[in-house]
Amino acid sequence: xxxxxxxxxxxxxxxxxxxxxxxxxxxxxxxxxxxxxxxxxxxxxxxxxxxxxxxxxxxxxxxxxxxxxxxxxxxxxxxxxxxxxxxxxxxxxxxxxxxxxxxxxxxxxxx
Amino acid sequence: xxxxxxxxxxxxxxxxxxxxxxxxxxxxxxxxxxxxxxxxxxxxxxxxxxxxxxxxxxxxxxxxxxxxxxxxxxxxxxxxxxxxxxxxxxxxxxxxxxxxxxxxxxxxxxxxxxx
Numbered sequence: 641x642x643x644x645x646x647x648x649x650x651x652x653x654x655x656x657x658x659x660x661x662x663x664x665x666x667x668x669x670x671x672x673x674x675x676x677x678x679x680x681x682x683x684x685x686x687x688x689x690x691x692x693x694x695x696x697x698x699x700x701x702x703x704x705x706x707x708x709x710x711x712x713x714x715x716x717x718x719x720x721x722x723x724x725x726x727x728x729x730x731x732x733x734x735x736x737x738x739x740x741x742x743x744x745x746x747x748x749x750x751x
Numbered sequence: 752x753x754x755x756x757x758x759x760x761x762x763x764x765x766x767x768x769x770x771x772x773x774x775x776x777x778x779x780x781x782x783x784x785x786x787x788x789x790x791x792x793x794x795x796x797x798x799x800x801x802x803x804x805x806x807x808x809x810x811x812x813x814x815x816x817x818x819x820x821x822x823x824x825x826x827x828x829x830x831x832x833x834x835x836x837x838x839x840x841x842x843x844x845x846x847x848x849x850x851x852x853x854x855x856x857x858x859x860x861x862x863x864x865x866x
Contacts, residue, residue, distance in 0.1 A: 649791060675855075682755075682841050682857025683794070728793055730855075737801055738809055739784070739855065741794035 643667055644729055644742035652748045653719055661714045661745045663729035670734045672705055672712045677726040719749045753777050757842050757858035764832040764865045772827040772861050774842030782845045782853070783825040787811065787838040794841065800825055832865045
């Protein structure tokens with residue numbers, strides 16, 4: 641059983657469309673991160689959110705941490721082919737040294 | 752600036768063979784970890800270390816062994832390879848002794864096939 645569930649698992653959209661990826665858990669996290677991974681490479685950090693309700697923007701990407709710190713979302717506006725990749729959420733529980741990753745969302749943006 | 756270096760990039764093993772996946776970082780990071788990535792399951796933590804001489808188990812430790820004799824190196828050993836260990840393995844490190852809010856730096860991965 642995965643601690644963090646992402647939806648959808650696969651997403652294929654046309655260039656210029658908007659999309660939202662969700663990351664959900666029944667556990668509370670002290671912080672939550674989003675990574676993007678390209679084929680043949682390791683994940684690269686996009687953003688860290690630490691406060692419940694926090695919203696961060698990174699150009700066309702908007703990240704939100706749920707008020708209860710159990711879930712997060714990633715919204716992309718006007719998607720571009722360069723956004724194609726695997727998006728992973730990752731959470732650090734309040735105690736312990738483990739860092740849990742979500743199941744991943746594979747995004748394809750078609751030109 | 753090398754960051755996190757993993758070797759080898761690709762490896763094919765026969766069932767029952769043993770091998771060591773190498774991981775080295777040059778950022779003086781205290782926290783190092785090993786993950787395996789399987790389709791539809793994201794990344795699952797195998798073992799992690801919060802400093803030299805200290806290691807602990809993650810979500811899926813069975814069949815794997817680690818040691819941390821130096822800050823720089825964190826090798827992962829497969830004791831007796833099984834087909835279920837076919838996966839892509841990633842090593843990651845971060846500053847500080849815990850992952851909370853810390854940025855994880857990943858290597859480029861090792862693709863392992865066990866026949």
